[in-house]
Amino acid sequence: MQFSCDPDQEGDEVPQYEHIYQNDFSYRKHKKQKEEDISICECKFDFGDPDSACGERCLNVITNTECTPGYCPCGVYCKNQKFQKCEYAKTKLIKSEGRGYGLVAVEDIKEGQFIIEYCGEVISWKEAKRRAQTYETHGVKDAYIISLNASEAIDATKKGSLARFINHSCKPNCETRKWNVLGEVRVGIFAKESISPRTELAYDYNFEWYGGTKVRCLCGAVSCSGFLGAKSRGFQEDTYVWEDGDDRYSVDKIPVYDSAEDELTSEPTSKNVESNTNEEKDIVKEESTGMIVEQSDSAPMEVDAVTETVKTEAAEEDSSQKTAVISKSLPRKRGRPITKNVVKKHVDIANVVQLLATKEAQDEVLKCEEVKKEAAVRLMSLYDEIRPAIEEHERDSQDSVATSVAEKWIQASCYKLKAEFDLYSCVIKNIACTPIKPRDSTKIKAAEAGSDNNQTKLSES
Numbered sequence: 001m002q003f004s005c006d007p008d009q010e011g012d013e014v015p016q017y018e019h020i021y022q023n024d025f026s027y028r029k030h031k032k033q034k035e036e037d038i039s040i041c042e043c044k045f046d047f048g049d050p051d052s053a054c055g056e057r058c059l060n061v062i063t064n065t066e067c068t069p070g071y072c073p074c075g076v077y078c079k080n081q082k083f084q085k086c087e088y089a090k091t092k093l094i095k096s097e098g099r100g101y102g103l104v105a106v107e108d109i110k111e112g113q114f115i116i117e118y119c120g121e122v123i124s125w126k127e128a129k130r131r132a133q134t135y136e137t138h139g140v141k142d143a144y145i146i147s148l149n150a151s152e153a154i155d156a157t158k159k160g161s162l163a164r165f166i167n168h169s170c171k172p173n174c175e176t177r178k179w180n181v182l183g184e185v186r187v188g189i190f191a192k193e194s195i196s197p198r199t200e201l202a203y204d205y206n207f208e209w210y211g212g213t214k215v216r217c218l219c220g221a222v223s224c225s226g227f228l229g230a231k232s233r234g235f236q237e238d239t240y241v242w243e244d245g246d247d248r249y250s251v252d253k254i255p256v257y258d259s260a261e262d263e264l265t266s267e268p269t270s271k272n273v274e275s276n277t278n279e280e281k282d283i284v285k286e287e288s289t290g291m292i293v294e295q296s297d298s299a300p301m302e303v304d305a306v307t308e309t310v311k312t313e314a315a316e317e318d319s320s321q322k323t324a325v326i327s328k329s330l331p332r333k334r335g336r337p338i339t340k341n342v343v344k345k346h347v348d349i350a351n352v353v354q355l356l357a358t359k360e361a362q363d364e365v366l367k368c369e370e371v372k373k374e375a376a377v378r379l380m381s382l383y384d385e386i387r388p389a390i391e392e393h394e395r396d397s398q399d400s401v402a403t404s405v406a407e408k409w410i411q412a413s414c415y416k417l418k419a420e421f422d423l424y425s426c427v428i429k430n431i432a433c434t435p436i437k438p439r440d441s442t443k444i445k446a447a448e449a450g451s452d453n454n455q456t457k458l459s460e461s
């Protein structure tokens, strides 16, 4: 159904989208929860203790799983069906300064409280990327696609709940959490702290920037990172001028999109336009904005099979808890190494081998080098194999990389490190213990005159 968000504001354009209270599954069927997959808690309802009905101590609550009606021992008293029953906090749609619409609390919200579900169309990642490109092409500035799981995203651009209006903040009072509801993963907005009425709700988008316009962040936090997606890998690689030991960066040439310029009105403060009670409402509309939903940034895995890279200090940024992410749709450049404060040390094995006088020593070093190359190739191809899992983890750290995948990665990484160690120790051993091959007769004579044949001459290299 369609509803108008702003019946009172004459002359204002109002957002046009279809309001939904449940995710839309046009692209695939909603999963049917199998009986053996239903998780039944051990709560027992006690009339004298209302908290006994699936509160904080409920095993399902602890594991972010909603109880299944008909199976919960607390029956109708079960309090762990908030997504299913749309038990949202009272909120109101407002015009936020410089950032289009936003959502504010209209009642006291407790820390940890479920506020609203982020509903939209459940689509594949492939479709999300395609749509993001299309939205961008059509000049859609706002992004409404967020990550759902390794293979799917939620697009609230055309169909969504009021959660689609929650803006980003670098110091947010809300966060996204994923819950398992009747066999499907659903995304909820939860309070990170207690929130008083008339306070705007905001969560950290962990926006991943892949290219295109850079949007100035207007969250107003003291710790604001300046741009949406500024903490993401793509943004930093594109924007920062890295030099050894120099953390300064240049933003001079960034073409900036200031969302304030797109404001429909110039009213400086929020104005209420709609509330999110569960009544059915008509939607208003307009082509919605394009955005892309991709993964958040986290410490990247680096694979460098060509040069030896020695990090002098941590190049990756802090990979603190990341939640949902919305980003531009350009494809990520894989395998692009982070170069901040990195010193490259290249050991030319061909040169080393030429120094060695005996064939045995040369063969030993060359064999170790082969093993090292194989280990690097193995790690590379493993990266390709497990990339979807890693990328999902980077997008959303709530989806942890499966143990089997992590084990494979650790094993291959250790194998590569050991191969490198073996190569370098083999080089050192042979340089130290093998006669150096003379390069010309002058050097031979000088060597014969000056020292024993067995003496190591590292300086002649």
Ligand SMILES: C[S@@+](CC[C@H](N)C(=O)[O-])C[C@H]1O[C@@H](n2cnc3c(N)ncnc32)[C@H](O)[C@@H]1O
Binding pocket: 015, 098, 099, 100, 101, 102, 141, 142, 143, 144, 164, 165, 166, 167, 168, 169, 215, 216, 217, 218, 219, 259, 291
């Ligand atoms: C999910 S929508 C939020 C609702 C949006 N304000 C609206 O009117 O529909 C995300 C978009 O809102 C804008 N936005 C959200 N937070 C912002 C912020 N802190 N600074 C600037 N723009 C922001 C950006 O254009 C972003 O792509």
